[in-house]
Amino acid sequence: MRKPHNPDHTPGPAWCCPQGGLRLGPKTTLSRRSFLESIGYTTLGTLGLKNVSxxxxxxxxxxFPEEHLAEFRTALKVMPILSxxxxxxxxxxxxxxxxxxxTQQEADEEMARIKSELSALKKKAEFPLEFLPLSGVKDSAEIDRLKEELAAADVVIVYAAGGWLDRFKKLEETGKxxxxxxxxxxxxxxxxxxxxxxxxLRQHTDYLALERADYSDVVIDSQEELLWRLRSLCGWRNTMGTKIIAVGGPDAWSQPPGVVPKLVEEKWRFDIxxxxxxxxGRIINEARNDTAAMKRAQQRxxxxxxxxxxxxxxDFNFVRNAFLLEEVFMALMKKAGCRAIxxxxxxxxxxPIAETSACLTLSLLNDAGYLAFCESDFVVIPAGVLLANISGKPVFMNDPTYPHEGLITLAHCTAPRKMDGKxxxxxxxxxxxxxxxxxxxxxxxxxxQIVTNIIPDFAAKRWVGLRGxxxxxxxx
Incomplete structure:
Protein backbone atom coordinates (compact mmCIF):
# COMPACT_ATOMS: atom_id res chain seq x y z
CA MET A 1 0.00 0.00 0.00
CA ARG A 2 1.32 3.45 -0.85
CA LYS A 3 0.14 6.65 0.79
CA PRO A 4 -2.81 8.18 -1.11
CA HIS A 5 -3.83 11.79 -1.25
CA ASN A 6 -4.79 13.93 1.71
CA PRO A 7 -8.59 13.91 2.16
CA ASP A 8 -8.58 17.71 1.92
CA HIS A 9 -7.26 17.42 -1.61
CA THR A 10 -9.48 17.34 -4.65
CA PRO A 11 -9.13 14.05 -6.56
CA GLY A 12 -9.02 13.83 -10.33
CA PRO A 13 -8.17 10.96 -12.65
CA ALA A 14 -6.53 12.03 -15.88
CA TRP A 15 -7.20 10.94 -19.43
CA CYS A 16 -8.51 11.62 -22.94
CA CYS A 17 -10.20 14.82 -24.93
CA PRO A 18 -10.78 18.74 -24.61
CA GLN A 19 -10.30 23.34 -17.07
CA GLY A 20 -7.31 24.55 -15.41
CA GLY A 21 -3.57 24.97 -15.10
CA LEU A 22 -2.03 22.66 -12.53
CA ARG A 23 1.35 23.10 -10.86
CA LEU A 24 2.88 19.69 -10.37
CA GLY A 25 4.31 18.22 -7.20
CA PRO A 26 6.55 15.17 -6.80
CA LYS A 27 5.62 12.13 -8.86
CA THR A 28 4.70 8.94 -7.05
CA THR A 29 3.58 5.52 -8.16
CA LEU A 30 0.67 3.73 -6.55
CA SER A 31 1.13 0.16 -5.40
CA ARG A 32 -1.57 -2.20 -6.51
CA ARG A 33 -0.82 -4.95 -4.00
CA SER A 34 -3.63 -4.16 -1.60
CA PHE A 35 -6.01 -2.75 -4.19
CA LEU A 36 -5.77 -5.39 -6.92
CA GLU A 37 -4.86 -8.54 -5.07
CA SER A 38 -8.23 -10.25 -5.44
CA ILE A 39 -8.89 -11.52 -8.94
CA GLY A 40 -12.34 -12.43 -10.17
CA TYR A 41 -14.34 -12.44 -13.36
CA THR A 42 -17.89 -11.57 -14.29
CA THR A 43 -19.40 -11.48 -17.74
CA LEU A 44 -20.52 -8.31 -19.46
CA GLY A 45 -24.27 -7.91 -19.12
CA THR A 46 -27.16 -5.71 -20.13
CA LEU A 47 -29.76 -3.91 -18.07
CA GLY A 48 -33.08 -5.43 -19.05
CA LEU A 49 -35.39 -2.59 -20.09
CA LYS A 50 -37.40 -4.15 -22.90
CA ASN A 51 -40.75 -4.04 -21.12
CA VAL A 52 -39.92 -1.27 -18.64
CA SER A 53 -41.80 2.01 -19.00
CA PHE A 64 -33.81 16.73 -6.18
CA PRO A 65 -30.74 14.58 -5.39
CA GLU A 66 -28.54 17.46 -4.26
CA GLU A 67 -30.87 17.95 -1.29
CA HIS A 68 -30.58 14.34 -0.15
CA LEU A 69 -26.88 13.59 -0.04
CA ALA A 70 -25.89 10.70 2.21
CA GLU A 71 -22.77 8.64 2.84
CA PHE A 72 -22.57 6.27 -0.10
CA ARG A 73 -19.68 4.10 1.05
CA THR A 74 -19.93 0.91 3.08
CA ALA A 75 -18.14 1.08 6.41
CA LEU A 76 -14.72 -0.55 6.68
CA LYS A 77 -14.82 -3.13 9.48
CA VAL A 78 -11.58 -3.29 11.42
CA MET A 79 -10.62 -5.83 14.07
CA PRO A 80 -7.85 -4.76 16.47
CA ILE A 81 -5.77 -7.50 18.11
CA LEU A 82 -3.09 -7.02 20.75
CA SER A 83 -0.43 -9.73 20.55
CA THR A 103 2.67 -8.57 32.77
CA GLN A 104 -1.10 -8.90 32.50
CA GLN A 105 -1.52 -5.56 34.26
CA GLU A 106 0.68 -3.88 31.66
CA ALA A 107 -1.31 -5.61 28.91
CA ASP A 108 -4.60 -4.43 30.43
CA GLU A 109 -3.26 -0.87 30.55
CA GLU A 110 -2.23 -1.18 26.91
CA MET A 111 -5.68 -2.46 25.95
CA ALA A 112 -7.21 0.64 27.55
CA ARG A 113 -4.72 2.85 25.68
CA ILE A 114 -5.57 1.20 22.35
CA LYS A 115 -9.33 1.57 22.94
CA SER A 116 -8.87 5.27 23.65
CA GLU A 117 -6.83 5.75 20.47
CA LEU A 118 -9.35 3.86 18.34
CA SER A 119 -12.20 5.95 19.73
CA ALA A 120 -10.33 9.11 18.75
CA LEU A 121 -9.59 7.69 15.28
CA LYS A 122 -13.26 6.91 14.66
CA LYS A 123 -14.25 10.46 15.58
CA LYS A 124 -11.59 11.90 13.28
CA ALA A 125 -12.28 9.64 10.29
CA GLU A 126 -14.21 11.38 7.50
CA PHE A 127 -15.01 7.99 5.96
CA PRO A 128 -17.29 5.21 7.31
CA LEU A 129 -15.30 3.18 9.81
CA GLU A 130 -16.34 0.52 12.30
CA PHE A 131 -14.03 -0.98 14.91
CA LEU A 132 -14.88 -4.45 16.16
CA PRO A 133 -14.15 -5.24 19.83
CA LEU A 134 -10.46 -5.31 20.74
CA SER A 135 -9.04 -8.75 21.52
CA GLY A 136 -5.82 -9.72 23.28
CA VAL A 137 -4.01 -12.93 22.32
CA LYS A 138 -1.10 -14.71 23.99
CA ASP A 139 -0.83 -17.67 21.60
CA SER A 140 -2.00 -18.77 18.15
CA ALA A 141 -4.72 -21.00 19.62
CA GLU A 142 -6.49 -17.90 20.91
CA ILE A 143 -6.61 -16.61 17.33
CA ASP A 144 -8.48 -19.79 16.35
CA ARG A 145 -11.13 -18.91 18.92
CA LEU A 146 -11.67 -15.56 17.17
CA LYS A 147 -12.82 -17.19 13.94
CA GLU A 148 -16.28 -15.57 13.84
CA GLU A 149 -14.96 -12.12 14.73
CA LEU A 150 -12.24 -12.33 12.09
CA ALA A 151 -14.75 -13.46 9.46
CA ALA A 152 -16.69 -10.21 9.98
CA ALA A 153 -13.62 -7.99 9.54
CA ASP A 154 -12.19 -6.42 6.39
CA VAL A 155 -8.92 -5.44 8.04
CA VAL A 156 -6.96 -6.57 11.08
CA ILE A 157 -4.73 -4.17 13.00
CA VAL A 158 -2.09 -6.23 14.78
CA TYR A 159 -0.71 -4.41 17.81
CA ALA A 160 2.55 -6.33 17.81
CA ALA A 161 3.73 -5.92 21.40
CA GLY A 162 4.97 -9.50 21.65
CA GLY A 163 4.44 -13.06 20.51
CA TRP A 164 5.98 -14.94 17.63
CA LEU A 165 5.65 -15.62 13.91
CA ASP A 166 3.08 -18.38 14.30
CA ARG A 167 0.48 -15.79 15.30
CA PHE A 168 1.15 -13.67 12.23
CA LYS A 169 1.01 -16.77 10.05
CA LYS A 170 -2.36 -17.67 11.53
CA LEU A 171 -3.68 -14.19 10.75
CA GLU A 172 -2.30 -14.34 7.21
CA GLU A 173 -4.34 -17.49 6.64
CA THR A 174 -7.57 -15.54 7.19
CA GLY A 175 -6.95 -13.66 3.93
CA LYS A 176 -7.67 -10.35 5.64
CA LEU A 201 8.97 -8.98 6.44
CA ARG A 202 12.34 -10.33 5.27
CA GLN A 203 12.00 -13.77 6.88
CA HIS A 204 15.67 -13.82 7.93
CA THR A 205 16.92 -12.76 4.48
CA ASP A 206 18.07 -9.50 2.91
CA TYR A 207 14.93 -9.06 0.81
CA LEU A 208 11.20 -8.63 1.28
CA ALA A 209 9.92 -12.20 1.43
CA LEU A 210 6.13 -11.94 1.83
CA GLU A 211 3.38 -11.71 -0.77
CA ARG A 212 0.66 -10.31 1.49
CA ALA A 213 2.63 -7.69 3.43
CA ASP A 214 5.35 -5.14 2.76
CA TYR A 215 7.09 -2.27 4.52
CA SER A 216 4.17 0.09 4.01
CA ASP A 217 1.93 -2.17 6.10
CA VAL A 218 3.89 -1.27 9.24
CA VAL A 219 3.02 1.81 11.31
CA ILE A 220 5.25 3.12 14.08
CA ASP A 221 3.45 5.27 16.69
CA SER A 222 1.55 7.54 14.27
CA GLN A 223 -2.23 7.61 14.39
CA GLU A 224 -2.25 9.70 11.20
CA GLU A 225 -0.29 6.98 9.39
CA LEU A 226 -2.82 4.45 10.62
CA LEU A 227 -5.74 6.60 9.52
CA TRP A 228 -4.66 7.04 5.91
CA ARG A 229 -4.14 3.31 5.52
CA LEU A 230 -7.66 2.66 6.78
CA ARG A 231 -9.00 5.39 4.49
CA SER A 232 -7.35 3.84 1.45
CA LEU A 233 -8.59 0.36 2.36
CA CYS A 234 -12.11 1.74 2.74
CA GLY A 235 -11.77 3.13 -0.79
CA TRP A 236 -10.47 -0.19 -2.09
CA ARG A 237 -13.22 -2.19 -0.42
CA ASN A 238 -15.92 0.03 -1.91
CA THR A 239 -14.34 -0.01 -5.37
CA MET A 240 -13.97 -3.76 -5.75
CA GLY A 241 -17.14 -5.15 -7.32
CA THR A 242 -18.49 -1.77 -8.45
CA LYS A 243 -21.67 -2.04 -10.50
CA ILE A 244 -21.81 0.53 -13.29
CA ILE A 245 -24.11 1.30 -16.22
CA ALA A 246 -22.46 1.84 -19.61
CA VAL A 247 -24.79 3.68 -21.98
CA GLY A 248 -23.88 2.51 -25.47
CA GLY A 249 -21.62 -0.19 -24.01
CA PRO A 250 -18.16 -0.21 -22.38
CA ASP A 251 -15.16 1.10 -24.27
CA ALA A 252 -11.56 2.26 -23.82
CA TRP A 253 -9.81 5.19 -25.43
CA SER A 254 -7.86 4.13 -28.53
CA GLN A 255 -7.82 0.44 -27.52
CA PRO A 256 -9.10 -2.73 -29.23
CA PRO A 257 -12.80 -3.36 -28.50
CA GLY A 258 -13.54 -5.39 -25.39
CA VAL A 259 -9.98 -5.81 -24.13
CA VAL A 260 -9.89 -3.15 -21.40
CA PRO A 261 -13.47 -3.69 -20.13
CA LYS A 262 -12.67 -7.38 -19.68
CA LEU A 263 -9.45 -6.46 -17.88
CA VAL A 264 -11.39 -4.14 -15.56
CA GLU A 265 -13.83 -6.91 -14.74
CA GLU A 266 -10.96 -9.28 -13.99
CA LYS A 267 -8.88 -6.87 -11.92
CA TRP A 268 -11.59 -4.90 -10.16
CA ARG A 269 -14.57 -7.29 -10.43
CA PHE A 270 -16.62 -4.52 -12.01
CA ASP A 271 -20.16 -5.50 -12.98
CA ILE A 272 -20.73 -3.52 -16.19
CA GLY A 281 -33.96 6.96 -26.61
CA ARG A 282 -37.30 5.29 -25.93
CA ILE A 283 -37.13 6.12 -22.22
CA ILE A 284 -36.12 9.75 -22.86
CA ASN A 285 -39.04 10.16 -25.26
CA GLU A 286 -41.44 8.79 -22.65
CA ALA A 287 -39.94 11.11 -20.03
CA ARG A 288 -40.27 14.05 -22.41
CA ASN A 289 -43.97 13.26 -22.74
CA ASP A 290 -44.32 13.14 -18.94
CA THR A 291 -45.69 16.57 -18.00
CA ALA A 292 -44.59 16.25 -14.37
CA ALA A 293 -41.04 15.22 -15.32
CA MET A 294 -40.70 18.13 -17.74
CA LYS A 295 -42.06 20.52 -15.11
CA ARG A 296 -39.47 19.27 -12.61
CA ALA A 297 -36.68 19.68 -15.16
CA GLN A 298 -37.84 23.22 -15.93
CA GLN A 299 -38.05 24.11 -12.24
CA ARG A 300 -34.68 22.64 -11.39
CA ASP A 315 -29.76 28.07 -24.79
CA PHE A 316 -31.91 27.47 -21.70
CA ASN A 317 -33.57 24.44 -23.33
CA PHE A 318 -30.23 22.62 -23.32
CA VAL A 319 -30.02 23.12 -19.55
CA ARG A 320 -33.60 21.97 -18.99
CA ASN A 321 -32.97 18.86 -21.08
CA ALA A 322 -29.80 18.18 -19.09
CA PHE A 323 -31.88 18.05 -15.90
CA LEU A 324 -34.37 15.70 -17.55
CA LEU A 325 -31.49 13.48 -18.64
CA GLU A 326 -30.17 13.50 -15.07
CA GLU A 327 -33.50 12.19 -13.79
CA VAL A 328 -33.47 9.47 -16.46
CA PHE A 329 -29.95 8.43 -15.45
CA MET A 330 -30.92 8.39 -11.78
CA ALA A 331 -33.85 6.11 -12.61
CA LEU A 332 -31.58 3.78 -14.58
CA MET A 333 -29.12 3.57 -11.70
CA LYS A 334 -31.93 2.83 -9.27
CA LYS A 335 -33.14 0.05 -11.57
CA ALA A 336 -29.61 -1.39 -11.72
CA GLY A 337 -29.00 -0.96 -7.99
CA CYS A 338 -25.88 1.15 -8.50
CA ARG A 339 -24.61 4.71 -8.24
CA ALA A 340 -22.21 4.77 -11.21
CA ILE A 341 -22.82 5.50 -14.89
CA PRO A 352 -29.90 14.11 -30.94
CA ILE A 353 -31.46 11.64 -28.51
CA ALA A 354 -31.29 13.86 -25.40
CA GLU A 355 -31.47 17.15 -27.35
CA THR A 356 -28.51 18.37 -25.31
CA SER A 357 -25.01 17.21 -24.48
CA ALA A 358 -24.45 15.04 -21.41
CA CYS A 359 -21.75 17.31 -19.94
CA LEU A 360 -23.85 19.28 -17.45
CA THR A 361 -25.82 16.15 -16.53
CA LEU A 362 -22.65 14.30 -15.51
CA SER A 363 -21.44 17.32 -13.53
CA LEU A 364 -24.75 17.45 -11.64
CA LEU A 365 -24.62 13.74 -10.84
CA ASN A 366 -21.06 13.95 -9.52
CA ASP A 367 -21.97 16.87 -7.27
CA ALA A 368 -24.94 14.85 -5.98
CA GLY A 369 -22.76 11.94 -4.86
CA TYR A 370 -22.99 9.68 -7.91
CA LEU A 371 -20.06 8.54 -10.05
CA ALA A 372 -20.64 9.78 -13.59
CA PHE A 373 -18.09 9.58 -16.41
CA CYS A 374 -18.15 10.47 -20.07
CA GLU A 375 -16.77 8.41 -22.97
CA SER A 376 -17.24 5.01 -21.30
CA ASP A 377 -13.44 4.97 -20.99
CA PHE A 378 -12.61 2.04 -18.74
CA VAL A 379 -8.91 2.80 -18.89
CA VAL A 380 -9.54 5.66 -16.48
CA ILE A 381 -12.90 4.94 -14.82
CA PRO A 382 -11.49 2.60 -12.11
CA ALA A 383 -9.13 5.39 -11.01
CA GLY A 384 -12.05 7.79 -10.73
CA VAL A 385 -14.14 5.33 -8.75
CA LEU A 386 -11.24 4.57 -6.41
CA LEU A 387 -10.40 8.23 -5.78
CA ALA A 388 -14.05 9.04 -5.04
CA ASN A 389 -14.29 6.11 -2.64
CA ILE A 390 -11.09 7.11 -0.85
CA SER A 391 -11.86 10.81 -0.59
CA GLY A 392 -15.66 10.88 -0.45
CA LYS A 393 -15.52 13.80 -2.89
CA PRO A 394 -16.43 14.25 -6.57
CA VAL A 395 -13.74 13.49 -9.12
CA PHE A 396 -12.87 15.32 -12.31
CA MET A 397 -12.15 13.08 -15.29
CA ASN A 398 -9.86 15.15 -17.47
CA ASP A 399 -7.38 15.19 -20.32
CA PRO A 400 -3.79 16.07 -19.40
CA THR A 401 -1.92 18.21 -21.90
CA TYR A 402 1.84 18.04 -22.38
CA PRO A 403 3.59 19.13 -19.14
CA HIS A 404 6.14 21.93 -19.26
CA GLU A 405 8.02 23.87 -16.58
CA GLY A 406 6.09 22.11 -13.82
CA LEU A 407 2.73 23.12 -15.33
CA ILE A 408 0.07 20.93 -16.93
CA THR A 409 -3.35 21.94 -18.27
CA LEU A 410 -6.21 19.60 -17.42
CA ALA A 411 -9.15 19.98 -19.77
CA HIS A 412 -12.66 18.57 -19.98
CA CYS A 413 -16.32 19.52 -20.02
CA THR A 414 -17.81 17.55 -17.11
CA ALA A 415 -16.11 19.02 -14.02
CA PRO A 416 -18.15 18.93 -10.82
CA ARG A 417 -18.62 22.25 -9.06
CA LYS A 418 -18.14 20.89 -5.53
CA MET A 419 -14.51 20.02 -6.03
CA ASP A 420 -13.81 20.07 -2.28
CA GLY A 421 -17.02 18.17 -1.59
CA LYS A 422 -18.71 21.19 0.01
CA GLN A 449 -6.61 24.28 -4.32
CA ILE A 450 -4.41 21.22 -3.71
CA VAL A 451 -5.37 18.28 -5.90
CA THR A 452 -4.36 14.67 -6.40
CA ASN A 453 -4.21 13.38 -9.96
CA ILE A 454 -3.95 9.79 -11.17
CA ILE A 455 -2.74 8.82 -14.65
CA PRO A 456 -3.62 5.14 -15.28
CA ASP A 457 -1.88 2.94 -17.82
CA PHE A 458 -3.67 0.94 -20.50
CA ALA A 459 -2.58 -2.42 -19.06
CA ALA A 460 -3.70 -1.64 -15.47
CA LYS A 461 -0.25 -2.51 -14.11
CA ARG A 462 1.19 0.83 -13.03
CA TRP A 463 -0.49 4.11 -12.19
CA VAL A 464 1.28 7.43 -11.80
CA GLY A 465 0.06 9.70 -9.02
CA LEU A 466 0.94 13.35 -8.69
CA ARG A 467 0.06 16.10 -6.28
CA GLY A 468 -0.51 19.56 -7.65
Missing amino acids: WKSLSAGVTP YDTPTRAHQTSWRAWGGIQ ELIFFCRHQSGPVYLWYEIISPRY KTVSYDEL ADEYLKLSGTKLET TINGCMGTIM TLEPARILTHFESDYGAAPKVEMRRG RIEEAPFL
Missing part, protein backbone atom coordinates in the same frame (compact mmCIF):
# COMPACT_ATOMS: atom_id res chain seq x y z
CA TRP A 54 -40.61 5.44 -17.88
CA LYS A 55 -43.53 5.54 -15.43
CA SER A 56 -42.42 2.40 -13.62
CA LEU A 57 -38.73 3.24 -13.97
CA SER A 58 -39.09 6.67 -12.39
CA ALA A 59 -41.29 5.60 -9.47
CA GLY A 60 -39.66 6.61 -6.20
CA VAL A 61 -36.75 8.46 -7.79
CA THR A 62 -35.79 11.54 -5.79
CA PRO A 63 -36.10 14.47 -8.21
CA TYR A 84 1.53 -9.95 23.79
CA ASP A 85 3.20 -12.32 26.27
CA THR A 86 3.33 -12.58 30.07
CA PRO A 87 6.53 -14.59 30.57
CA THR A 88 7.48 -16.52 33.71
CA ARG A 89 10.84 -15.85 35.34
CA ALA A 90 13.46 -18.60 34.88
CA HIS A 91 16.78 -18.98 36.71
CA GLN A 92 20.09 -18.30 34.94
CA THR A 93 18.62 -18.04 31.40
CA SER A 94 16.88 -15.51 29.19
CA TRP A 95 13.20 -15.79 30.00
CA ARG A 96 11.56 -12.74 28.46
CA ALA A 97 11.60 -11.04 25.08
CA TRP A 98 12.52 -7.41 24.58
CA GLY A 99 9.67 -4.93 25.12
CA GLY A 100 7.69 -2.88 27.60
CA ILE A 101 4.71 -5.20 28.15
CA GLN A 102 5.60 -8.16 30.36
CA GLU A 177 -5.69 -7.17 5.03
CA LEU A 178 -3.16 -6.76 7.85
CA ILE A 179 -1.69 -3.59 9.34
CA PHE A 180 1.04 -3.95 11.96
CA PHE A 181 1.20 -1.23 14.61
CA CYS A 182 4.34 -0.98 16.74
CA ARG A 183 5.16 1.45 19.52
CA HIS A 184 8.41 3.29 19.93
CA GLN A 185 7.59 6.46 21.87
CA SER A 186 3.78 6.52 22.03
CA GLY A 187 3.63 4.02 24.90
CA PRO A 188 5.46 0.91 26.11
CA VAL A 189 7.91 -0.12 23.41
CA TYR A 190 6.89 -3.19 21.39
CA LEU A 191 9.07 -6.21 20.67
CA TRP A 192 8.23 -6.07 16.98
CA TYR A 193 9.38 -2.46 16.70
CA GLU A 194 12.83 -4.05 16.87
CA ILE A 195 12.39 -7.18 14.77
CA ILE A 196 9.46 -6.86 12.36
CA SER A 197 11.71 -6.21 9.36
CA PRO A 198 14.34 -8.98 9.70
CA ARG A 199 12.13 -11.60 11.36
CA TYR A 200 8.81 -11.11 9.59
CA LYS A 273 -24.33 -3.32 -17.39
CA THR A 274 -24.99 -2.00 -20.89
CA VAL A 275 -27.98 0.16 -21.79
CA SER A 276 -28.43 0.50 -25.55
CA TYR A 277 -29.09 3.84 -27.18
CA ASP A 278 -32.33 2.45 -28.61
CA GLU A 279 -33.60 1.76 -25.10
CA LEU A 280 -32.29 5.07 -23.77
CA ALA A 301 -33.00 24.34 -14.34
CA ASP A 302 -34.47 27.69 -13.26
CA GLU A 303 -33.27 27.20 -9.68
CA TYR A 304 -29.83 26.04 -10.78
CA LEU A 305 -29.26 29.10 -12.92
CA LYS A 306 -30.16 31.33 -9.96
CA LEU A 307 -27.35 29.84 -7.87
CA SER A 308 -24.64 32.31 -6.96
CA GLY A 309 -21.81 32.37 -9.48
CA THR A 310 -23.80 30.61 -12.22
CA LYS A 311 -23.86 32.28 -15.64
CA LEU A 312 -25.89 30.97 -18.59
CA GLU A 313 -24.15 31.29 -21.97
CA THR A 314 -26.11 28.73 -23.97
CA THR A 342 -20.80 6.25 -18.00
CA ILE A 343 -21.73 7.25 -21.54
CA ASN A 344 -20.26 5.98 -24.79
CA GLY A 345 -20.68 8.21 -27.82
CA CYS A 346 -21.06 11.33 -25.70
CA MET A 347 -19.31 13.40 -28.38
CA GLY A 348 -22.22 12.85 -30.76
CA THR A 349 -24.58 9.89 -30.38
CA ILE A 350 -26.40 11.10 -27.29
CA MET A 351 -26.98 14.66 -28.51
CA THR A 423 -18.35 24.50 -1.81
CA LEU A 424 -20.18 25.24 -5.05
CA GLU A 425 -17.62 26.93 -7.30
CA PRO A 426 -18.65 29.57 -9.88
CA ALA A 427 -19.39 28.23 -13.35
CA ARG A 428 -20.26 29.41 -16.83
CA ILE A 429 -22.77 27.14 -18.58
CA LEU A 430 -21.63 27.00 -22.21
CA THR A 431 -22.00 24.74 -25.21
CA HIS A 432 -19.84 21.63 -25.53
CA PHE A 433 -16.82 23.00 -27.42
CA GLU A 434 -16.29 20.44 -30.18
CA SER A 435 -19.97 20.37 -31.17
CA ASP A 436 -20.90 23.92 -30.11
CA TYR A 437 -24.10 22.32 -28.84
CA GLY A 438 -25.74 21.50 -25.54
CA ALA A 439 -24.81 22.55 -22.00
CA ALA A 440 -21.39 22.13 -20.40
CA PRO A 441 -19.98 23.70 -17.21
CA LYS A 442 -16.81 25.79 -17.33
CA VAL A 443 -16.00 25.59 -13.62
CA GLU A 444 -13.90 28.43 -12.23
CA MET A 445 -11.73 26.19 -10.09
CA ARG A 446 -10.30 27.78 -7.00
CA ARG A 447 -6.71 28.99 -7.31
CA GLY A 448 -4.44 27.39 -4.75
CA ARG A 469 -1.93 23.00 -7.01
CA ILE A 470 -4.39 24.87 -9.24
CA GLU A 471 -2.59 27.94 -10.57
CA GLU A 472 -5.28 29.29 -12.86
CA ALA A 473 -8.49 28.32 -14.65
CA PRO A 474 -8.16 29.73 -18.18
CA PHE A 475 -10.78 29.55 -20.91
CA LEU A 476 -9.92 28.02 -24.27
